[in-house]
Amino acid sequence: MVDQVQAVKPSLNLAGLSRSDYRGSPSTLCQGCGHNSIANQIISACYELNIIPDNVVKFSGIGCSSKSPTYFLNRAFGFNGLHGRMPSLALGAMFADTSLKGIGISGDGDTASIGLGQFKHMVRRNLPFVYIIENNGVYGLTKGQFSATSEKDLHLKRQGVNPYSPIDICMEALASNATFVARSFAGDPKQVKELIKAAFSHDGIAILDIISPCVTFHNQENSLHSYVWGKEHEIQLHELSYVAPRDEITVEDFEEGTTREVYLHDGSQIVLKKLEKDYDPTDRWQAFRILEAAQKNNWLVTGLIYVDPTQPTMFDAYDLPETPLNRISADKLRPSRGMLDQINESF
Amino acid sequence: MEQTLTERIASIHPAKVVNDFCITFSTVNGSGSATANNVLLRALFKMGIPVSGKNIFPSNIQGLPTWYTIRVNKDGFLARVERDDIVVAMNPATFTNEIGYLVPGGVLLYSDDIKTPVTRQDIFAYPMPVKKITREMDVPPNLRDYIANMVYVGVLAHLLGIDLDKIHQALDAHFKGKQKAINSNYTVIEASAKWAAANLVKRDGYSVEPMNGTEGYILTDGNTAGALGAIFGGVQFSAWYPITPASSLSESLNEYLPALRKDAETGKATCAVVQAEDELAAIGMVVGAGWAGLRSMTSTSGPGLSLMSEYLGLAYYTEVPLVVWNVQRVGPSTGLPTRTAQCDITSTYFISHGDTEFVLLFPGSVSECFEFGWKALDLAEVLQTPVIVMSDLDFGMNEWMTKKFEYPDTPVNRGKILWEEDLDKIQERFKEEWGRYKDLDGDGIPYRTVAGNHHPRAAYLTRGTGHDEMARYSEEPDVWERGLKRLGVKFQTARPILPKPVIHTMVDASVGIIACGSTDPAVEEARMMLAKAGLKTDYCRVRSLPLDQEVVDFIAAHERTYVVEINRDGQLKQIITLEIPHLCTQLHQVSHIDGMPLSARWVKDQILAQEEK
Numbered sequence: 008m009v010d011q012v013q014a015v016k017p018s019l020n021l022a023g024l025s026r027s028d029y030r031g032s033p034s035t036l037c038q039g040c041g042h043n044s045i046a047n048q049i050i051s052a053c054y055e056l057n058i059i060p061d062n063v064v065k066f067s068g069i070g071c072s073s074k075s076p077t078y079f080l081n082r083a084f085g086f087n088g089l090h091g092r093m094p095s096l097a098l099g100a101m102f103a104d105t106s107l108k109g110i111g112i113s114g115d116g117d118t119a120s121i122g123l124g125q126f127k128h129m130v131r132r133n134l135p136f137v138y139i140i141e142n143n144g145v146y147g148l149t150k151g152q153f154s155a156t157s158e159k160d161l162h163l164k165r166q167g168v169n170p171y172s173p174i175d176i177c178m179e180a181l182a183s184n185a186t187f188v189a190r191s192f193a194g195d196p197k198q199v200k201e202l203i204k205a206a207f208s209h210d211g212i213a214i215l216d217i218i219s220p221c222v223t224f225h226n227q228e229n230s231l232h233s234y235v236w237g238k239e240h241e242i243q244l245h246e247l248s249y250v251a252p253r254d255e256i257t258v259e260d261f262e263e264g265t266t267r268e269v270y271l272h273d274g275s276q277i278v279l280k281k282l283e284k285d286y287d288p289t290d291r292w293q294a295f296r297i298l299e300a301a302q303k304n305n306w307l308v309t310g311l312i313y314v315d316p317t318q319p320t321m322f323d324a325y326d327l328p329e330t331p332l333n334r335i336s337a338d339k340l341r342p343s344r345g346m347l348d349q350i351n352e353s354f
Numbered sequence: 355m356e357q358t359l360t361e362r363i364a365s366i367h368p369a370k371v372v373n374d375f376c377i378t379f380s381t382v383n384g385s386g387s388a389t390a391n392n393v394l395l396r397a398l399f400k401m402g403i404p405v406s407g408k409n410i411f412p413s414n415i416q417g418l419p420t421w422y423t424i425r426v427n428k429d430g431f432l433a434r435v436e437r438d439d440i441v442v443a444m445n446p447a448t449f450t451n452e453i454g455y456l457v458p459g460g461v462l463l464y465s466d467d468i469k470t471p472v473t474r475q476d477i478f479a480y481p482m483p484v485k486k487i488t489r490e491m492d493v494p495p496n497l498r499d500y501i502a503n504m505v506y507v508g509v510l511a512h513l514l515g516i517d518l519d520k521i522h523q524a525l526d527a528h529f530k531g532k533q534k535a536i537n538s539n540y541t542v543i544e545a546s547a548k549w550a551a552a553n554l555v556k557r558d559g560y561s562v563e564p565m566n567g568t569e570g571y572i573l574t575d576g577n578t579a580g581a582l583g584a585i586f587g588g589v590q591f592s593a594w595y596p597i598t599p600a601s602s603l604s605e606s607l608n609e610y611l612p613a614l615r616k617d618a619e620t621g622k623a624t625c626a627v628v629q630a631e632d633e634l635a636a637i638g639m640v641v642g643a644g645w646a647g648l649r650s651m652t653s654t655s656g657p658g659l660s661l662m663s664e665y666l667g668l669a670y671y672t673e674v675p676l677v678v679w680n681v682q683r684v685g686p687s688t689g690l691p692t693r694t695a696q697c698d699i700t701s702t703y704f705i706s707h708g709d710t711e712f713v714l715l716f717p718g719s720v721s722e723c724f725e726f727g728w729k730a731l732d733l734a735e736v737l738q739t740p741v742i743v744m745s746d747l748d749f750g751m752n753e754w755m756t757k758k759f760e761y762p763d764t765p766v767n768r769g770k771i772l773w774e775e776d777l778d779k780i781q782e783r784f785k786e787e788w789g790r791y792k793d794l795d796g797d798g799i800p801y802r803t804v805a806g807n808h809h810p811r812a813a814y815l816t817r818g819t820g821h822d823e824m825a826r827y828s829e830e831p832d833v834w835e836r837g838l839k840r841l842g843v844k845f846q847t848a849r850p851i852l853p854k855p856v857i858h859t860m861v862d863a864s865v866g867i868i869a870c871g872s873t874d875p876a877v878e879e880a881r882m883m884l885a886k887a888g889l890k891t892d893y894c895r896v897r898s899l900p901l902d903q904e905v906v907d908f909i910a911a912h913e914r915t916y917v918v919e920i921n922r923d924g925q926l927k928q929i930i931t932l933e934i935p936h937l938c939t940q941l942h943q944v945s946h947i948d949g950m951p952l953s954a955r956w957v958k959d960q961i962l963a964q965e966e967k
Contacts, residue, residue: 084805085815095638103646104806128631328622333647337766340588342614351758354572
């Protein structure tokens, strides 16, 4: 009897919330769209991290990807901004309460074309923020034009052949001194989830470039942004596990001598189990080299490409009070009459 | 027998002119003349004489000609005048032109290394041995050029009777007490004054005398005033991108915030300033901050404002409070970036695509820049919409004698912002569920929650796409129309709470004048001139858009009203015409744009010419 009751009761996380507390509204994207799978992994990651949904603020720009914030964390505030200009919107908003966690969902059009400038400037400022690019190499919402990440010589039905070389979002992030750069594949939900969890624990900008096939306009078997190609060409740099600060790592989980741990700001760890490659994600030059090699060899390299948890964040440059700025009472915002008298005297 | 130049000059018997003339300094950009000019302006101000100073400078760091004009006027008329009484010529390239602007009996003070002949014989010319004096001083060679301008400060002080003590005080204010800089400049000024006393025979009629005309006034610029106004208005976030003539507004925030806005208990900063990568990002940051509950502002000029238009439209439709300072310069395009204008009125009023309108404030003095600095932040939050303050280069970058800043007379007003307990109260009061875009009060202004509010009903998703009263996505035709009409109601609510026009009347006035912003001194002086010429006028200075009923009544009460402004198309008149088409035939355009502030004479001549028609 007792067992039966427990069986139907939804399991609660340490925040006392069930998985459904992290849900969003039903998706209006195409069935099978990689973006939906990513939204589900965001829900799982937040649930497993015991994040209280209203401690998250969601942002997006314009495009299919930018519709996603509606599909997770209904109990979080969100702002669907302008095309390519989500970074500035998020930056201003995050100053209001630095205890909140920010997550932005963008696409390859939104980030690598119109938004490339804002993307790189947000990266160089190291704003604590999870920045996910749902990268499908195509403009879906305007019905299938090339994007800046479409591979050269790609053939699309109504567009013909793409004459230009693609932009590598991870490379751009690295070049702008990003402190967390990862690439994943929507068809690899476990890795997506672990990376999102690590990104939330990173105190700084966390760039996640997730290849997310567009099932309607761009899922050709020979294309980098398709499920088939991704599954065949994915090369994982490591098997990656996120370990929360309170969880104990047991030896059985990871074979000694084959793991590499990276400690994040909040005491959590990313444990990277070596695969055939001996990859050090704290080495920036190695990160550049692996991206270069991936490009040359037609690999879809996934995993944590680079991380530096020691860099100061944007907020470290501002001497902000502990009370969130947006909760400071109005009377504390106006200097005294005496101060104005002094100013008048000085003129 | 032909007279020599000296004899001719000696034969002129000039009238004595006290505290009523105009000096123009002609120098090379980047030569450090700003300090010299500023010190003279401040010294005259400290003598109690009404003064104004206008910098006419090129878009260049170093090398092109630049002018600075000081007008001294005992009656307090401080608009630009077109002719010069005194010219200080330090730039050989423009020497001949400069001489042409002098009035008969005027004074030419020039550096004696300029070898161009003085072609006019109805003026008084005094050469100054600038190089000789600076060589004799103990000045490092690399500073010699900068300090050379102090020679004319000293010579003018002697010729006009400017108190050297006041000059020392002005130096102290300029260099903020830095003794080394004060002393090295003052030594040159003193030596030059001594040289003038020993070597120049004063023949011209110009002089200054101490008076009591600056009591209750300060000397500062509109960008400093706007920044200070915002700081006293509780600004919490500002993002900006450098652009002439707006940059010094944000730089003033950076200058004053550390002293004025540290939290008393924690010593922490209560305002953050971010230099953005461009204006697209600056406005994005400001929209984000305003949305999340920070009093938020940016400052820019025409080209930057064009870049901000899309985000301003988003802020209008999603109802995000924020303040933009548009320090206007001459457009279209890059235009004349260092010259003043009022040429963005129409474009700013409707700055984004779709059906939009924006609240505009027009400060008419530097003190009003301070006042609107804090008021704009209140209005933006009360109305939940962008408020754009329309200043211009003349205010922003020139030092004005202006009334002392007055402490805000109303408390900081955050508008209808709801925290956890407020949300419960609102739902209880209205006996219904709160929705972000529900017009519960019938004034077009909904209640808003902001990020960090943990009430279970507080969160919502803001979007620039169609949305209903509960902030849900909607493409329903009637939902769209209802929402947009409600936004229109908000602008009716705005009218009576925006700054009222300032109306000055004359007994038996037959015509009206409407103007806004920095043309105020020219208009007031023109009214005096017109009255002398037999035309009495009433004057309505517009201080906000959408239009106040008092402006409408003013126009209705006058058979003819002249709208005076610095642009080609008569933009303020365009907007007024749109708002009150039935009265538009009573409006007459008096507008002009060449980069210079309007002069009273021009305003007077234009109105008289139209009256004669």
